[in-house]
Amino acid sequence: MTFADLVVPDGDVPLAVRLHLPDAGHDRSGSLPAVVVTGSWLTVKEQMPDLYAARLAEKGFVAVTFDFAGFGASGGSLRQTEIPVRKMRNLGAVVDWLRSTSGVDSQRIGVLGVCASAQYTLGALARGLPVAAFVSVAGWFHDQDSLAPFYGGADGVAERLDRAEAAVRALVGGGDARLAPAYGPGDDRAGMMMEMDYYANPARGAVPSWRNEMNELSWSHWLTFDAFAAVPDVRVPSLFVHSDQAVLPDNVKAIAERLGDLADLAWSEGEQTDFYDRPEQVGYAVDAAIRHFNATTGAHS
Numbered sequence: 001m002t003f004a005d006l007v008v009p010d011g012d013v014p015l016a017v018r019l020h021l022p023d024a025g026h027d028r029s030g031s032l033p034a035v036v037v038t039g040s041w042l043t044v045k046e047q048m049p050d051l052y053a054a055r056l057a058e059k060g061f062v063a064v065t066f067d068f069a070g071f072g073a074s075g076g077s078l079r080q081t082e083i084p085v086r087k088m089r090n091l092g093a094v095v096d097w098l099r100s101t102s103g104v105d106s107q108r109i110g111v112l113g114v115c116a117s118a119q120y121t122l123g124a125l126a127r128g129l130p131v132a133a134f135v136s137v138a139g140w141f142h143d144q145d146s147l148a149p150f151y152g153g154a155d156g157v158a159e160r161l162d163r164a165e166a167a168v169r170a171l172v173g174g175g176d177a178r179l180a181p182a183y184g185p186g187d188d189r190a191g192m193m194m195e196m197d198y199y200a201n202p203a204r205g206a207v208p209s210w211r212n213e214m215n216e217l218s219w220s221h222w223l224t225f226d227a228f229a230a231v232p233d234v235r236v237p238s239l240f241v242h243s244d245q246a247v248l249p250d251n252v253k254a255i256a257e258r259l260g261d262l263a264d265l266a267w268s269e270g271e272q273t274d275f276y277d278r279p280e281q282v283g284y285a286v287d288a289a290i291r292h293f294n295a296t297t298g299a300h301s
Contacts, residue, residue, distance in 0.1 A: 002020075002021050002023065003018050003019060003020045003021065003053075003057075004018070004019045004021070005017070005018050005019075006018075006019065008066070008093060008094055008097045009093070010069065010089060010090050010092075010093035010094075011093075013069045013074070013075045013076045013090075014074065014075040015066050015067065015068075015069065015074045015075075015090055015093065015094065016045070016066060016067045016072060016073035016074045017064060017065070017066040017094060017097075018045055018050065018053070018064070018065045018066065019062070019063075019064055020050075020053040020054060020056070020057040020062070020063040020064070020065070021057060021062060022057050022058070022059075022060045022061065022062070023057075023058075031103060031104055031105035031106075031108075032060065032061065032062050032103060032104060032105060032108075033060075033061050033062070033104075033105055033108035033109070033110070033293060033297055034061060034062040034063070034064065034098055034101075034104045034105070034108065034109045034110070035053070035056050035061050035062070035063050035064070035109070035110045035111065035112050035289075035293065036063075036064045036065075036066075036091065036094055036095060036098065036109070036110075036111045036112070036131075037049040037050075037052045037053045037056070037063055037064065037065050037111075037112045037113075037114070038065075038066075038068075038091065038111070038112070038113045038114065038117035038120070038121065039114045039115065039117055039276075040114060040115035040116050040117065040140070040276070041082050041115070041116035041117070041140075041191070041222070042071075042080070042082060042182040042183075042191055042192075042214055042218075043071070043205070043210065044067050044071055044072035044073075044207070044209050044210050045065035045066055045067050045072060046072070046207045046209045046210070047205050047207060047210060047276070048114045048115075048205070048276040048277060049065040049066075049114070050065050051276075051277055051282065052112060052114065052137070052282065052285075052286065053065045055282065055283075055286045056112070056286065056289070056290070059286070059290055061290075061293070062098075062103070062104055064094060064098055066090070066094050068086070068087050068090050069086055069087075069090050070083075070086075071211075072209055072210075073209070078177075078215060078217065079177065079213075079215065080177075080179065080182070080211060080213045080214055080215045080218075081214075081215040081217050081218050081221075082191075082214065082215075082218035082221055082222050083218070083221045084119075084120050084123065084221055084222075084225050085123075085221075087117065087120045088120050088123050088124040088127065088129075091111070091120065091121065091124050091129065092124055092127075092129055095109060095111070095129060095130060095131060096130075099130065107132060107297070108132060108293075108297040108298065109130075109131045109132060109297075110131055110132060110133035110134060110135065110289075110292075110293050110296075110297060111124075111129070111131050111133075111134050111135070112134075112135045112137060112289055113134070113135070113136055113137070113139065114137045114138060114139075114275065114276065115137075115138055115139065115140045115247075115272070115275075115276075116140040118136035118137070118138075118139030118140065118141065119139065119140060119141045119142065119225070119227035119230075121134055121136070122134070122136075122141070122227060122230045122231070122234060122238075122255070123227070123229075123230045125230065125233075125234045125235070125236050125238075126229075126230035126231070126232075126233035126234050127233075129236075131236060132236070132237075132296060132297040133236060133237050133238075133239075133292060133293050133296040133297050134236050134237070134238040134239070135238070135239045135240075135241065135285075135288070135289040135292055135293070136238065136239070136240045136241065136242070136252070137241045137242075137275050137285045137289070138241070138242060138243075138246045138247070138272050138275035138276075138281075138285075139240060139242065139252055140247050140248060141227035141228070141248060141251045141252060141255055142225065142226075142227055142248065142251065143226045143227065143228050143251075144157075144223070144224070144226070146248055146251055147223060151223075152188075156188075157223055160216075160219040160223060161219055161220060161223060163178070163180075163189075163216045163219055164216055164217055164218070164219040164220035164223075165220070166178065166216070167215065167216040167217045168217060168220075171217070177215050177217075178215065178216040178217070179213045179214065179215060179216070180213070180214050180216055181212055181213065181214065182199070182211075182212050182213055182214040183196065183199035183200070183212055184212075185200075189216075190214070191214040191218065191222075196273055197273070198273040198276055198277065199212070204273075204276070204277055205273075205276065205277070227251070227255070228251075228254075228255065228258075231255055231258045231259060232258075234259060234262065235262070236262065237262055237263075237264075237292070237296040238256075238259055238262055238263050238264070239263070239264045239265075239266060239288060239289065239292040240252050240255070240256050240263065240264070240265050240266070241266045241268065241275070241284070241285045241288050241289070242265070242266075242267060242268070243267060243268045243269050243270050243271075243275075244267075244269075245269065245270060245271050245272070246270065246271065246272045246275065247272050252265075253265070264292065266284075266285075266288040268281065268284050268285075269281075
């Protein structure tokens, strides 16, 4: 497997894109199926996306990862800011570029979203993202009711929305960005407050290209996002790889149920971050994803 780094514009914003190509052992004489892989909130492509993309490329897929605007090597103002609608637009720009890329079958493009980016992909699908298949891996799908308990209920949500408002006032007043840790166990200012070895361990997710920062503006976008709003407008075959130990399993089941015949479940074992990089969970997810992509797009690896 080889990869190439390039830049794809989303309007005036340059997105850092990585193209993972199958090695010479796979037939590359015709147009190949392709998968865009995205990761959790506040992350970069060198974390869970590149790992999944490498596994898919080993199986004969063209796989694409990228940094969302404001993160990693991509351009964009409002750095380290989680803005779901902006991420949906970025995904659309990458898919549009991929559809015109030589060697890629534009009718056999899918998206694999890990954790929070799965709910953004669902939103993009509802807005007409032109792909043939979708796979959610340990997908995080929230609405206000299911999200509030993670932050101490209504009072915790209100406090964070106040922080976001203060960050807006500082920005408009010409001040610096209000930054908090993306991951900080026990720190109620952090985006992720619970102990998670993935984000603490340099051998896992604490990679050099990842900045452990979150603009507090993010709260106003994150806390008001509703993943369920997209469901009625989704028309793409979707697979949900999950477990009872991963986050919000009842929400995943509810979304799959609402999608009806468009949705399948692949239920496994493992904690949330096990699906980010542990061989057993990643292997299970990749195998399930390939079966789904082959069945729904006619791809053959």
